[in-house]
Amino acid sequence: MISAVERGAKNPTVRLAYDIAQAFGCSISELLEGGPGAGPYWDPESGVRRESHANPLLHGRLEVVVYTLEPSASTGVMAPNRAGTLETVVVLDGALALTLDGEVRALEAGASWGHGVHATEYRNASDAEPCRFLVLVDTSRC
Numbered sequence: 001m002i003s004a005v006e007r008g009a010k011n012p013t014v015r016l017a018y019d020i021a022q023a024f025g026c027s028i029s030e031l032l033e034g035g036p037g038a039g040p041y042w043d044p045e046s047g048v049r050r051e052s053h054a055n056p057l058l059h060g061r062l063e064v065v066v067y068t069l070e071p072s073a074s075t076g077v078m079a080p081n082r083a084g085t086l087e088t089v090v091v092l093d094g095a096l097a098l099t100l101d102g103e104v105r106a107l108e109a110g111a112s113w114g115h116g117v118h119a120t121e122y123r124n125a126s127d128a129e130p131c132r133f134l135v136l137v138d139t140s141r142c
Contacts, residue, residue: 014048015076017041022079027063027137047073047124061140069096069124069131080117084141088114089122094131097123107133 002020004010012020014028021028028050040051047070055064067075077099081087089098090112098105100118106125107113124131 011043011045013043013046013076014041014050015078018075018078027139046075047071048075058138058140061138061142063137063139065135065137067122067131067133067135069094069122071129072124072127074123075121077119077121080119081137082139082142083117084139086114086116086138086141087120088112088134088136088138090134090136092132092134094129094133095125096131096133097121097125099123 001010001012001016018028040049042049049068051066053064053066054060055062069075089096089107091107091109093109095109096107098107098113099121100115102119105113122133
């Protein structure tokens, strides 16, 4: 699969890209986008769009990621982040089913949730409307 991705023959799902990034010891943004702020990643097969934004906060150790999930789309379950990573999820539009270590939390527009190191899945809880949310990833403690 890595070879097919390198040749441009296949687009990995966000979950697979996350697993590959973990194996290489880098962030998903560095793997897919060339680093924070380098542009969006769109996987039309899964209906997941991921866009990273660079910023100087926490000495560049705070990544701001905007996800857009098409109706019923899911990132798939992603393995836990590195120890010390903190994430805050803020739902901008739609309804998000946030799963942390198998426990589902229903979040509507305006809601937020902070968490540490967990196996994570983001799923659009609607089968009719897109869901858009921010993920603030703090790696300053890693």
